[in-house]
Amino acid sequence: MRIWSSSLFRAKMFPKVKSPLFYINAFFEEMGEVGLLTFKTFKNLFKKPWEKGIFIQQLEEVGVRSLPVVSLTAAFGGLVFGLQTYIGFHRYIGAGSETYGGPIISLGLSKELIPILVGLMVTGRVGSAMAAEIGTMKITEQIDALFSLGADPIRYLVVPRTIACFVMLPFLTIYGDLIGIAAGFFYNVYLMGVNRVLYLRNILLYMELWDVFSGLIKASIFGLIIALIGCWQGLKTEGGAEGVGRATTRTVVIASILILIVNFFLSKALPADIGS
């Protein structure tokens, strides 16, 4: 018998196409699950006992241990942004105008690029680890054991991770802003010979505190997305090692896409400045 005529081969190669209604139903079901988890997390925020030990451990995991990867991405983001703005000003405006690259680099980095880069890096590093850790706990009955020993899994696992991400993402972002802006400054001033005083003066002249602050607001919201998606995927893990792998992959994909979508809407919703 030819292999492709076997029912197994056909089932693998041509899986039964499900109706659009199935996917719409599944989408709303998953939205409901995330919504319920978010509600339960907020409900448990102020309930005792607070898991201080886990919270501090998560602050270190999300914040301190993400510093190397944020340093690298922010530095190279700042360098390449500096390179392109230098080329842009030099080619289209003319020699001497490159000093205006300073505020553009600083604004672009602090409002958009750094919060997004930090969000995506933390998703890959921390969100996936949350899904894998909680997913492994789920399939080895450790979540059931938590419950049987008097610990609410939401309060013990989800709340400390969510607060840690909410708090640490802005800190990572402000750190990334400094590294990125310094990298842009380094490229323009030390490598391309742009006037240092004018470059800095233009940054101080055109940049507002709100530009940095709006990036921090975005970062906090990205933090919530990363933690809630990672924990949600971890808690619904089924099917052994394969299930854990699927949960981590889905966490990275869903959280990354959500960050990019939410970023656009936040950029639209947050005011460009808060008045002079």
Place this chain on the structure above:
Amino acid sequence: MIRVVDLYKSFGDNKVLQGVNLHLKERETLVIIGQSGCGKSVLLKHIMGLLKPDSGKVYVDGVDITVLDDDELHKITRKFGMLFQGTALFDSLTVGQNVSFGLERYTDYSKEKIEEIVRENLAKVGLRKIEHLMPFELSGGMRKRVGLARAIAYNPDIILYDEPSTGIDPIRADAINDLIIRMKKEMNAGELIITHDMVSAYKVADRIGMLYKGKIIEMGTPEEIRNSKNPVVQQFIRGRAEGPIENW
């Protein structure tokens, strides 16, 4: 102590429990036997409040736990200590932290008192000076014993065992059986044991019930079960491939 009344549970089209009724009396050891995948662990999870039934009631000391919210349930789970099938020790915590986990949440003992109770309970299961070890450093038998020490640390009224002898060699399995008998005597607790190991069931049980096709089809003392006229029970306890049991 525990009374399960007409318990039904399905997962999609899979009807796992189809009207389970059972009663665990004070200081009794009740063993539920049945094939792998017949719903024994699902039954145990309903008794712990980890799963909600489609219909039916689970009473613990007269309280119907199927209608309680999580906070109210935790007051009831204080009465239970559970040894999980794969032990479910927390990977990220040391043995000492695992055993003290329930104590820290269910009691307001001082740190020193908790450390003392941890040492005592580890000694009860024959383990000493291993508080600092991580679970991955332990053998299968040691993990089971740490799991038991964790389950009994806060003096529960009822101890639940999910396949206590699975995954360990016959000698260690027998040692676990001895521990189960000793725990009952020392702690004066009721015990509900889920297993398919008949050697273990005969040794520790006051009564044995058989779960088959989502129902308890036979309940009696070990002797009554041994002499049961039910061909399904006879096939299972004798471990024969031929017989009325389908879908094995």
